[in-house]
Amino acid sequence: MSPAMAMNDERIDDSHAIENEYHKGVKHLYEKGFLHKVPKKYIFPATERPTSIDDSNVAKEKLQLPIIDFADLIGPNRPQALQSLANACEKYGFFQLVNHNISEDVTRCMVDVVGRFFDLPLEERAKYMTSDMRAPVRYGTSFSQTKDSVFCWRDFLKLICQPDYIPHWPASPLDFQEVVATYTQETKHLFLAIMEAILESLGIMEDNQEEEAKENNDNNNNNNIMKELDNGSQMLVTNFYPPCPEPDLTLGMHPHSDYGFLTLLLQDEVEGLQIQFQDKWLTVQPIPNAFVVNIGDHLEIFSNGKYKSVLHRVMVNEAKSRVSVASLHSLPFECTVRPSPKLIDEENPKRYMDTDFGSFLAYVSTRETKKKDFLESRKLTYT
Numbered sequence: 024m025s026p027a028m029a030m031n032d033e034r035i036d037d038s039h040a041i042e043n044e045y046h047k048g049v050k051h052l053y054e055k056g057f058l059h060k061v062p063k064k065y066i067f068p069a070t071e072r073p074t075s076i077d078d079s080n081v082a083k084e085k086l087q088l089p090i091i092d093f094a095d096l097i098g099p100n101r102p103q104a105l106q107s108l109a110n111a112c113e114k115y116g117f118f119q120l121v122n123h124n125i126s127e128d129v130t131r132c133m134v135d136v137v138g139r140f141f142d143l144p145l146e147e148r149a150k151y152m153t154s155d156m157r158a159p160v161r162y163g164t165s166f167s168q169t170k171d172s173v174f175c176w177r178d179f180l181k182l183i184c185q186p187d188y189i190p191h192w193p194a195s196p197l198d199f200q201e202v203v204a205t206y207t208q209e210t211k212h213l214f215l216a217i218m219e220a221i222l223e224s225l226g227i228m229e230d231n232q233e234e235e236a237k238e239n240n241d242n243n244n245n246n247n248i249m250k251e252l253d254n255g256s257q258m259l260v261t262n263f264y265p266p267c268p269e270p271d272l273t274l275g276m277h278p279h280s281d282y283g284f285l286t287l288l289l290q291d292e293v294e295g296l297q298i299q300f301q302d303k304w305l306t307v308q309p310i311p312n313a314f315v316v317n318i319g320d321h322l323e324i325f326s327n328g329k330y331k332s333v334l335h336r337v338m339v340n341e342a343k344s345r346v347s348v349a350s351l352h353s354l355p356f357e358c359t360v361r362p363s364p365k366l367i368d369e370e371n372p373k374r375y376m377d378t379d380f381g382s383f384l385a386y387v388s389t390r391e392t393k394k395k396d397f398l399e400s401r402k403l404t405y406t
């Protein structure tokens with residue numbers, strides 16, 4: 024074997040020069056031509072790989088997620104649509120939303136501008152690298168380039184979306200702030216409409232006015248929830264997954280649940296998202312111009328466990344890069360999330376402790392978060 028071939032065949036490990044380059048992101052390594060093989064830093068333990076040795080937990084079939092037609096939700100078919108919504112939230116924790124009234128122009132421009140941001144030279148992107156979880160803009164790789172022992176095959180840019188943060192967002196590409204501001208406003212609007220339907224499906228909104236009269240002293244009761252969500256937090260997570268030479272060895276994102284009430288996920292045409300359903304990993308097939316919507320930890324808590332925040336992960340592939348944009352919505356950062364009193368009774372005792380963003384951020388900044396460990400830590404058990 025020639026020395027060149029031997030070099031090519033070698034798995035790049037932590038003793039090589041690129042050890043200092045990992046934190047710069049996987050796109051950077053890809054562009055430098057370092058990635059003929061997956062470096063050891065990115066190799067998942069055998070049992071956590073996409074096609075793990077225990078192959079029985081990887082379903083071969085694709086998953087047709089429940090499809091909710093937004094036009095039905097806001098039209099005369101609302102009662103049936105609410106029923107389908109409730110089933111999707113209880114059984115899958117996920118659904119695809121079609122006919123959502125956000126124009127294809129807005130979604131296309133969003134995916135496009137995110138792609139162009141990741142195409143900027145590394146120095147430009149690296150201006151936003153920080154390990155400060157509360158920074159209004161955070162660029163990075165894996166989940167945390169300072170804490171993760173095994174890296175995920177993913178670079179990200181996270182943006183806090185309260186309007187006064189817009190000037191902190193990247194000003195390059197030139198249209199970035201404008202396109203993202205339009206996108207975040209429209210997704211916020213859509214989020215609120217879906218939440219109204221979800222509250223109705225949980226039986227919470229019907230006697231709203233009566234409740235308001237009764238409980239207007241309590242600033243965290245149900246009838247205020249829409250007001251709080253209206254003033255609530257929104258975080259945009261944009262993800263870039265470069266092609267991967269050995270996609271069976273690593274993941275774009277390890278299994279996790281999202282923290283907020285709902286996530287609205289926009290993805291390009293490349294599949295990669297998998298959700299856990301009946302103990303199997305099922306691949307979600309992208310539907311053009313649909314949103315994949317999923318329940319987050321805060322809504323699982325608020326619904327007292329009725330609606331499920333489901334584990335999901337991302338596969339990478341050899342041929343194509345992939346872009347996705349997740350919009351995470353919740354209460355204002357300083358608010359407490361607790362099970363709705365309307366969903367607690369003798370048969371259904373309170374299942375979760377009250378929780379807030381402060382403790383969530385403290386939790387995730389002190390450890391490598393995987394699976395649903397934050398949510399698990401909030402569960403109440405009764406003997």
Ligand SMILES: O=C(O)CCC(=O)C(=O)O
Pocket residue numbers: 260262276281288290295296335337346347349
């Ligand atoms: O890229 C995807 O399909 C999923 C992204 C995701 O789960 C997230 O950003 O939380």
Ligand SMILES: [Fe+2]
Pocket residue numbers: 279280281335349
């Ligand atoms: Fe997620």
